[in-house]
Amino acid sequence: MILFWVICAGMILIALGFVLPPALQRAKENDLDETEERKQANIAVYRDQLSELEADLRNGIVGEDQYVQDRDEIERRLLEDTAVEKSKTVAGPANARSTAYVVGFGIPLIAIIFYLNVGTPKSIGEPPVVSSQPAVATGAPAERTQEQIQANVEKLAERLKSNPNDVQGWTMLARSYSSMERFSEAAGAYAKVTELKPNDADLWAEYAFATAMAGGKTLEGKPTELIQQALKVDPQNAKALQLAGTAAFESKNYQKAIEYWERVLKQVPPNSEVGQLITSRISEAKKLAAGGTK
Numbered sequence: 001m002i003l004f005w006v007i008c009a010g011m012i013l014i015a016l017g018f019v020l021p022p023a024l025q026r027a028k029e030n031d032l033d034e035t036e037e038r039k040q041a042n043i044a045v046y047r048d049q050l051s052e053l054e055a056d057l058r059n060g061i062v063g064e065d066q067y068v069q070d071r072d073e074i075e076r077r078l079l080e081d082t083a084v085e086k087s088k089t090v091a092g093p094a095n096a097r098s099t100a101y102v103v104g105f106g107i108p109l110i111a112i113i114f115y116l117n118v119g120t121p122k123s124i125g126e127p128p129v130v131s132s133q134p135a136v137a138t139g140a141p142a143e144r145t146q147e148q149i150q151a152n153v154e155k156l157a158e159r160l161k162s163n164p165n166d167v168q169g170w171t172m173l174a175r176s177y178s179s180m181e182r183f184s185e186a187a188g189a190y191a192k193v194t195e196l197k198p199n200d201a202d203l204w205a206e207y208a209f210a211t212a213m214a215g216g217k218t219l220e221g222k223p224t225e226l227i228q229q230a231l232k233v234d235p236q237n238a239k240a241l242q243l244a245g246t247a248a249f250e251s252k253n254y255q256k257a258i259e260y261w262e263r264v265l266k267q268v269p270p271n272s273e274v275g276q277l278i279t280s281r282i283s284e285a286k287k288l289a290a291g292g293t294k
Helices: 002-058 064-118 146-162 167-179 183-196 201-214 222-233 238-250 254-265 273-289
Strands: none
Touching: 002 064, 146 167, 167 183, 167 201, 183 201, 201 222, 201 238, 222 238, 238 254, 238 273, 254 273
């Protein structure tokens, strides 16, 4: 804010530097011209009066004493008028300067007053104002209650009845059911979406997981078939490889589990939580494959 006013002051001074000197000079020149003209006119008048007085003296119209008295009076008035004109000469430029200064400083002052009343000076030098509205107003998702989530999921399910070929809608519904641990309904939704989009390995792997959780938390049987379908679509799919390793571990095929998990390990950062978990499972599988007890 201080920087703003410093800049304003500097700009005003620069502007006045261009405006005031010519204005003062013109005012001074005009006053001097007017004063000189008045002075010369007065002198001419008094000169004429003196000439007439001298003519009256020569013609015997006035006596010597009267002539002297009238001449002194004319000269006195001439001196007084000259003194008045001199004072006007001094006052004239001063008045002109006053007017110039009033104009020079008055216009910036009026502009500043107008700005303070109409503008937004507080916004200068301050950071932009952040909206105090809730997260919804700024585009961030608002935290929803469990009831709201369930209501939205039910609305989505109802909408899909009239639009059964909506792949994105079925995908959202299946994943919503899984997050709500409604695995049976999730498996049904995954069955529909994999039918509509059979070349998505992630969906097949998620379908296998939902089916396993709905069927007693085991990967034997149909979940394993679904995992193999995912690997058929994408042999390097990390989700499918991780589930395949778990299925092999459950069936005590530890070497196969190690193979699957090592393929996963190549795809994740070594220091990540997933990487650490897979490394731990591989170590456990190696120990059991070597004849250790579980």
